[in-house]
Amino acid sequence: MIGYVILSQSGQPINYYIQLMQRIRLLKDKIISKLMLLFTILSVSLVFIIGIGLYYKSIPVLQNSTWGHLLTSSVWKPLKGLFGFYPYIMGTLWVTGIAIIIALPLCVLTSLYIVEYAHSRVRRILMPFVNLLSGIPPVIFGVWGVLFIIPLIQDHIAPHFVEFSTGYSVLAGGIVLAVMIFPLIVSILNEVLRTMPQELKDASLALGATKWETIKKVILRKALPGIIAATVLAISRAFGETIAVLMVCGNNAVVPHSVFDAGYPLPALIANNYGDMMSIPLYDSALMFAALLLFIIILLFNIISRIILSRLERKMAA
Amino acid sequence: MRRRNLEELFFKFLMVLATLIVGGSFFLIVGTIFYKGAPYMTFDMLTKTPGGGFYIGKEGGILNAIIGSMYVAGGATILGLIISIPVAIYLNMYMDGKKFLSNTLRMVFDVLFGIPSIVYGAFGFLIMVYFGLRASLLGGIIAVTLLVIPILVRTLDEVIRTVPLELRDAALSLGSTRWETAKVVLRAIRPGIITAILISFGRAIGDVAAVLFTAGFSDNIPTSLHEPAATLPLAIFFQLGSPIEEVQGRGYASALILTIVVLIITILSELLVKKFYKHKS
Known part of the structure; x- marks a missing residue:
């Protein structure tokens, strides 16, 4: 101064x-x-670094075998260097499939109800709870699955269909996962449905269609890309969910044949075996290959759904 | 005509039912956790470390896991903020006229957000092996930081976008540089930054798969970054797997503690968001 x-x-x-x-x-x-640019480049390149890192670590197991063999073989003998991921991939597909089959109709109906039928008060009351649900940690879903879903399946659902079930099954995993992806699907569908042009509905109603017919023949058709994007995003979320599924799935490395069979999804495989993986040759490489597999599939699904969603957004803005 | 109305009624019934299931699932979960966990809740749970090992010991509490989780989630959120604030500012204030590029970058962060924590955990493990680190508090913090960066970036990005352009224009037209303008904007979004911190902390404290490989587990409270640290979700998972009833009960009580913590954090952040947007409009 x-x-x-x-x-x-x-x-x-x-x-x-x-x-x-x-x-x-x-x-x-x-x-x-320049510093900020550096930070931005570094954090964005995380996608590539993760991909390259995981691939680099998977090279030993890939040299020992081929992609095709790893993905289609059912023989899992780490001590002999045999790694067949087929049962684990099937376990993941079963659990994810069940979750989507349960969650999608429920979420579409819910979103339709709160956007098209219900008083706005219903939305204002419901959505905070949906947000709270999305904040609950996966391990709590797992505990809930063990305490509530497993006994429910064991005592009340399975006896009607099969002779014996411990309850630990792909069905339990699917139900727990379905509840976990409720918030994701509902919040995306809510946004999508709310952007549906009013004129479209008016035109259909004016032609004498009932509200449900309007929804069925106009809104759902128009909202289809959004529903697909939400589903794809939910699938990728369900694919990678680890601890909740691990706790209720039974973790038996055979290909499930019914919903009451135990399954062993890929993320559970990684989580359960990290302890031994350094002591057996190729084992760590095989587990990293499993992580790479998850990474690639989820990356693709995410990119697809994000592109659909951003297209929708632009179309609505125009 | 009657068939159409019946159909309408039928689907409306289904919709109400679906809404009840979706909304009710939250209460079912929280209710189950409360019902099972409350009987085992004691003061010792919060104030003592486990006696005789977490897996078989019947005494003590889970103070080690509570503190460990605070360290991991707190450390990761702070590290994450240091990286994410510059990124969010860069995306919004230094990329004028490069709309396509900035939107592509946003999508990359959305994609990163979608990558499951087990992959971050595996990758964190790779980093640790590369640098010769053992499972430790530091390893856990690194893995969880990677996990929260996309969350922080996207939340902060949304918040900065709510700042009226006039504010930026006013600062710029008075001759401020972009960085000085950024400081003005940062001051305007302080509640938003707190929301982002809460969201990130809530996600970090509840995650298992990222810390499973990286943070290890210990019955003691970590005193340095290189010691392994117990985390709350992992403690729940381990206790639940124990054959001893008391330990399982402690697992239920731990689940209750985690649920309450996360619910408080989520509610706080929701309230803040509401207040923030009310203030804006």
């Missing part, structure tokens, strides 16, 4: 001072902007 006063008594130096300050400010801006 003193420097400033002294300088400013003669006209010339204050100019230098201001120029200097300006240069410092611009330099600061430039440096910070």
